Amino acid sequence: MSEDDQLSDDERAHLSAVLDRIIPPCPARGLPGAGELGVGDTIEAELRRNPQLRLVLEPGLAAYAALSRASTADDTDLMAAVQTAAPALVPTLLFHTYIAYYQHPRVTAQLGLHGRPPHPIGYSMDPSDLSILDPVRLRGQRYRDVTERT
């Protein structure tokens, strides 16, 4: 990691791989992995705002790199080993990863939100059939009448 809090190309690749294991791609739902989506750019921007993040990211990505080179285990076992070697890495990334992923237009489009901000178009809603209030009306007054007591 450089002094100006930029990731090296290798670190960037490792971060992307870790992010793809935090939120993997889901072809059935048409959803990309977090690394593939570019969430790493958001993490890197956060690193520039909050240099303390380096204290977690640097050793965490180094641990991932070493373990992934040495291991032929599947993803689950690999990430379990990373969790043991660098326990702060995933918990630190989760908050930023979830935010960046779930506000990305590609993801919100797949969730049925059209991949656009809520305003100015908003969403249409049908008027309600308020006859469902009939049982409430039938029960009559619910508030205390205080006039005779004051």
Next chain:
Amino acid sequence: MSDETVDVLIIGAGAAGAAFAWSMADTKMNILCLEQGDWVKHDDYPGVGADWESRQFSDFGLSPNGRGRREDYPVNDSASPIKTSMFNAVGGSTILYAAHFPRMHPSDFRVRTLDGVADDWPLDYTQLEPYYDINARMMGVSGLAGDPAYPPKDLPLPPLPLGVLGETLAGGFNKLGWHWWPSDSAIASHDYEGRGGCVNAGTCLVGCPQGAKASTDVTYWPLALRQGVRLKTRCRVREITLGANGMAEGVLYYDADGVERRQRAEVVVLACNGIGTPRILLNSRSATFPDGLANRSGLVGKRLMFHPYALVRGVFPEPLEGYKGATGCCIISQEFYETDPSRGFVRGYSFEMLRGMGPVFTALSGMSTGQIPWGPDHHDGYGRLWDRTAGMVVICEDLPEECNRVTLDPELTDCDGIPAPKIDYRLSENSNRMLEHSVARAVEVLQAAGATECSTESPLKPAGWHLMGTARMGIDPETSVVNEWGRSHDVRNLFIIDGSIFVTSGGVNPTNTIQALSLHIADTIKRNLANLFD
């Protein structure tokens, strides 16, 4: 330093200050309002961007401590299980409020008489009723007449749509035979008085770019300014100064450049909320008032009331379209509002249904509850919650206790060097019992509506957005700070019009009552102009 003396100086341009300014404008007096915040441009609201949810963690967060804006002041709430929320701008906290807009009930003004606790108010529901009506028209309240939990009332706009989520939850209430009703909402259900109707975007808690939500920058203020009221922004009042005659002389404040200024006034009106108002009074010390201005009763800052909240959510098997619609305005239930001694507590609470969460908050909520794991099962966990979660908040009546209070922090200051408020607050045994009862009932009704699993958070920590009671009204100067029309017992040209003057809290959102009170006080002042200081 200004040599001008204005007739009326209002401190604070939020819910109360705006309504008061509008009402007083027809007197043609020289009226000035000082506001420490600024206008918020509607194009700057998060709802126009993809990052609208995440900005609740930065510049549009509820806590002034987290936002870091120059317009805010810090609040030391480390000694409170409930953390304070407020916003400083033209419109005040109405910029971020949910705009759920219930009235208090007739019984709320007669707590001592009916239930033997706290105190009765020095006025009653019938006295405020005409001002609730005016406020409904001015704010553009949507709702449905005929709610059996209230005396008859008319509202200018039809209710907001219940949506799939609202109808699903209503089914649960009907199954149990409990009261519910479409919420009174200060959100225009269609175009109203130059404001666009609600487009169901669900971003209410970070401001409404549409202008459908009735923040006072789009309701009262444009009309007040048109009638000649002046409003100066980015002006933070440090203290109210006292003249030799024992009357308020004016204020000392810092302008946008941090320069100290003086503003003289014939009448000073505090509208800074239940924390900001005692902060200024306690910081206005003199030989006459060594414990803070207007504080001969010793009650300034004491009897702070929040509403203890609980949040209860349920997961449903079918999509609810919960991302659509006004965030906090769906349906309300007041089945448990009035006292029933068999429940083990006095007074009561409201249920207010929430819409579902957006994509980001669904993920973060699922992360915190453990319902959404990271890794291979992530999408299954997320898919189970997305658009299938509905929730409700419980708003419990908070009874006043002198140990719950606002004081001045001995060290913490804002960026102008003014001491910050410090909060000491604890939940009473009555509140704890009420929370316990309400959470159990909330789970019951969510399950009746079809929820398969429920999660609860009680008390809800960030829910200190209703700030009341710290300069209470009353007839006796020994036991109250202001009289029944907001005038200080001790300083006769000083008025308080915000939530500070509440005697009790009720179990509903207070903004409608704050504004009705400020309109009532303005009207009383206008009727008594000839002998205002007698």
